[in-house]
Amino acid sequence: MAEVNIRNKRRLFVLQSFVLLVFLGLIMRLGYLQIVRGDWLTEKALTQQVRDIPIEAKRGTIYDRNGKEMAISIAKYTVWAKPSSIAEKEKTSDTIAQILQLEKPQVLSDISRDTNGLVRIARWIDEEPAKKIQKECIKGVWIVKDNKRYYPYGNFASYVVGHVSSDNSGQAGVELEYDKELRGLPGRMISVTDASGRDIPYENGKYNESKDGAGLILTIDEVVQHHLEKALDKGLVENNAKSVMGIVMDPSTGEILAMGSKPDYNPNDPRTPIYPRFQQEFAGYDSEQKVKGWFEMWKNPLVNATYEPGSTFKPVTVSAALEEGLTYEGEKFYCNGYAEVGGRKIKCHVYPRGHGEETLAQAVQNSCNPVMIELGRRLERKKLYEYIKAFGLMSKTGIDLPGEQVGMYHREENVGPVELATISFGQANSVTPIQLITAISAIANDGVMMKPHVVKAYVDSKGNITDRVQPEQVRKVISKETARTMRRIMESVVSEGGGNRAFIPGYHVAGKTGTAQKVINGGYAGGYYYASFVGMAPSERPDLVTLIVIDEPNGQSKYGGVVAAPIAKEVMYDTLRYLNVKPNYYVGEGSSLIIDEAIIPDVRNVTLGKARQILAGSLLNPVIEPANTEFTDEAIVMDMFPSPDTKIPAGSSVMLYMKLDVKSQGAQAGQNVTVPDVAGKTLKEAGNILQGIGLKLKATGSGTAVSQQPAQGSAVPPGSVVSVEFN
Numbered sequence: 166m167a168e169v170n171i172r173n174k175r176r177l178f179v180l181q182s183f184v185l186l187v188f189l190g191l192i193m194r195l196g197y198l199q200i201v202r203g204d205w206l207t208e209k210a211l212t213q214q215v216r217d218i219p220i221e222a223k224r225g226t227i228y229d230r231n232g233k234e235m236a237i238s239i240a241k242y243t244v245w246a247k248p249s250s251i252a253e254k255e256k257t258s259d260t261i262a263q264i265l266q267l268e269k270p271q272v273l274s275d276i277s278r279d280t281n282g283l284v285r286i287a288r289w290i291d292e293e294p295a296k297k298i299q300k301e302c303i304k305g306v307w308i309v310k311d312n313k314r315y316y317p318y319g320n321f322a323s324y325v326v327g328h329v330s331s332d333n334s335g336q337a338g339v340e341l342e343y344d345k346e347l348r349g350l351p352g353r354m355i356s357v358t359d360a361s362g363r364d365i366p367y368e369n370g371k372y373n374e375s376k377d378g379a380g381l382i383l384t385i386d387e388v389v390q391h392h393l394e395k396a397l398d399k400g401l402v403e404n405n406a407k408s409v410m411g412i413v414m415d416p417s418t419g420e421i422l423a424m425g426s427k428p429d430y431n432p433n434d435p436r437t438p439i440y441p442r443f444q445q446e447f448a449g450y451d452s453e454q455k456v457k458g459w460f461e462m463w464k465n466p467l468v469n470a471t472y473e474p475g476s477t478f479k480p481v482t483v484s485a486a487l488e489e490g491l492t493y494e495g496e497k498f499y500c501n502g503y504a505e506v507g508g509r510k511i512k513c514h515v516y517p518r519g520h521g522e523e524t525l526a527q528a529v530q531n532s533c534n535p536v537m538i539e540l541g542r543r544l545e546r547k548k549l550y551e552y553i554k555a556f557g558l559m560s561k562t563g564i565d566l567p568g569e570q571v572g573m574y575h576r577e578e579n580v581g582p583v584e585l586a587t588i589s590f591g592q593a594n595s596v597t598p599i600q601l602i603t604a605i606s607a608i609a610n611d612g613v614m615m616k617p618h619v620v621k622a623y624v625d626s627k628g629n630i631t632d633r634v635q636p637e638q639v640r641k642v643i644s645k646e647t648a649r650t651m652r653r654i655m656e657s658v659v660s661e662g663g664g665n666r667a668f669i670p671g672y673h674v675a676g677k678t679g680t681a682q683k684v685i686n687g688g689y690a691g692g693y694y695y696a697s698f699v700g701m702a703p704s705e706r707p708d709l710v711t712l713i714v715i716d717e718p719n720g721q722s723k724y725g726g727v728v729a730a731p732i733a734k735e736v737m738y739d740t741l742r743y744l745n746v747k748p749n750y751y752v753g754e755g756s757s758l759i760i761d762e763a764i765i766p767d768v769r770n771v772t773l774g775k776a777r778q779i780l781a782g783s784l785l786n787p788v789i790e791p792a793n794t795e796f797t798d799e800a801i802v803m804d805m806f807p808s809p810d811t812k813i814p815a816g817s818s819v820m821l822y823m824k825l826d827v828k829s830q831g832a833q834a835g836q837n838v839t840v841p842d843v844a845g846k847t848l849k850e851a852g853n854i855l856q857g858i859g860l861k862l863k864a865t866g867s868g869t870a871v872s873q874q875p876a877q878g879s880a881v882p883p884g885s886v887v888s889v890e891f892n
């Protein structure tokens with residue numbers, strides 16, 4: 166009996182010792198986890214339980230000077246998933262793929278990632294599919310409101326407005342230059358979930374609301390921009406040019422009323438070329454070349470590229486000589502066709518002929534190089550360079566657009582007699598278009614140079630102005646008297662000289678033509694030219710200055726006076742009338758040549774041939790939509806813009822939306838139809854336009870059209886569906 170008790174006591178002791186050891190082990194393990202690994206485990210638990218979803222800020226709206234929306238943010242939705250919280254991955258991927266019309270393998274791959282973080286499944290989806298996913302109550306999947314950037318006018322003013330990247334960061338234009346102001350501050354939604362993915366109270370749970378970005382009002386006038394782009398497109402085709410560029414500027418404020426270059430790009434789809442030139446270049450590119458090609462396509466040549474100004478530089482030389490008292494308007498010179506400089510014969514453009522005896526004004530009319538060489542000799546190197554610098558041609562203008570370049574000149578100490586001679590008439594030096602128009606605007610503004618700018622004011626999310634950009638005077642370059650003399654001389658260039666194709670009765674245009682050989686691979690290339698014209702009107706007190714530059718004209722002529730001046734004339738005429746600048750006719754100019762306004766006649770449901778006749782009778786120009794589609798005179802006009810009975814300046818364009826007839830391109834079996842642009846149209850208008858060319862409308866939302874798929878200009882088979890979102 167005693168032995169049994171001893172054995173029991175031993176067993177009890179062993180058991181107690183074992184329990185004690187286990188208990189001590191548990192205490193040590195608990196202490197280790199709490200003290201040594203406590204922070205790590207807490208962080209691990211929070212990582213698995215905390216939901217941290219970014220909330221995109223609404224990017225500020227960009228308006229033209231009259232309140233037209235040039236860039237807006239449209240409410241969309243983003244689908245986020247937390248792979249570690251999704252149990253039934255096959256079922257979840259199948260549901261999401263069906264609702265969003267995505268490839269199931271890709272969705273499954275996304276939600277199967279080995280991560281405790283969030284994965285973005287889809288971005289910028291519409292409200293309807295977003296609600297469907299939300300209704301499914303899928304554990305580990307969330308819907309968050311997002312914003313997508315949209316440009317209602319497509320490629321309109323794209324080099325000024327620019328575009329954004331997929332993460333809504335500015336990539337070009339104002340979108341890049343003012344990215345910090347426009348993008349606002351993103352918010353975050355932080356919460357803790359239980360094992361079922363439901364939110365639970367948590368003291369660190371937060372909702373940091375996003376702060377919308379500031380809006381911008383541009384100096385750009387949508388109407389003036391339209392007149393400019395219409396003329397540039399026309400000039401591009403008529404001259405078979407590489408590109409055509411233009412700027413319209415208010416010389417008294419430095420405000421850019423219009424700026425454009427053709428070809429351009431569509432900021433809604435910035436990586437897809439819309440012009441044949443870029444399409445051909447991109448066709449053979451590899452991925453690296455495409456990236457370089459995109460940035461080249463997005464580059465604003467009016468600010469980011471230089472060219473030789475040719476004779477449009479001559480007003481600088483003449484102004485300097487007038488200001489220094491080295492010549493006067495009626496001084497007589499003699500041109501025998503060339504000038505001897507440093508043992509070299511520098512020819513006039515009319516060589517072997519000469520201009521003979523001519524006054525200073527006539528020399529500018531004739532664009533005479535020997536007279537400019539003489540003025541350069543009188544000014545001497547130091548003084549000429551002082552004026553070149555004063556006119557801002559050796560420094561950046563400071564325009565509020567990204568990537569501004571500056572022209573190139575010989576170092577002053579390296580300028581000899583020959584270099585001085587060529588610089589004086591605009592050769593062997595380069596400028597950017599914005600530099601040149603800013604310099605000439607000083608002449609238009611009585612000698613005072615203003616800083617060019619494209620932003621007029623800042624606005625809040627409700628459209629209220631919070632700050633204004635004030636005009637900034639750079640410097641006084643020449644006296645008022647010299648500026649007025651120079652304008653008088655430049656007016657004679659248009660009324661009597663080589664710029665006569667820019668003549669507008671009653672508006673007294675002052676201007677200067679230019680033709681310059683292109684420098685390619687370090688040398689002048691035969692057969693490659695820049696043709697340009699810079700003009701201002703009315704010359705007595707200019708309201709606007711216009712510059713047109715044609716890169717490699719391959720049409721009727723290479724001369725600026727022949728090909729660039731008519732484009733400038735069209736832009737100035739349309740703009741002056743829009744600005745309600747009244748003509749002031751000299752005796753004999755004949756005010757009857759100009760009709761102030763036209764009332765748009767109704768040409769809906771009539772043939773194209775008849776519509777053209779009716780519009781021509783009202784001094785209006787028809788523009789056919791869809792573009793790049795051939796129509797016979799028997800084709801029917803389905804709709805038009807602006808609406809009938811609208812009063813607009815004579816010479817303006819009227820958009821005609823056509824119905825395909827049996828002979829039209831795309832009507833035959835197997836041929837495609839070009840998708841028109843329906844941005845800004847109502848549901849009824851968009852439906853009529855698409856139906857008229859054999860396409861079907863799939864509409865979402867209400868209001869006016871803000872986006873469409875396929876995009877404008879796409880080639881699709883007749884009967885295809887065009888999805889249009891209205892807002």
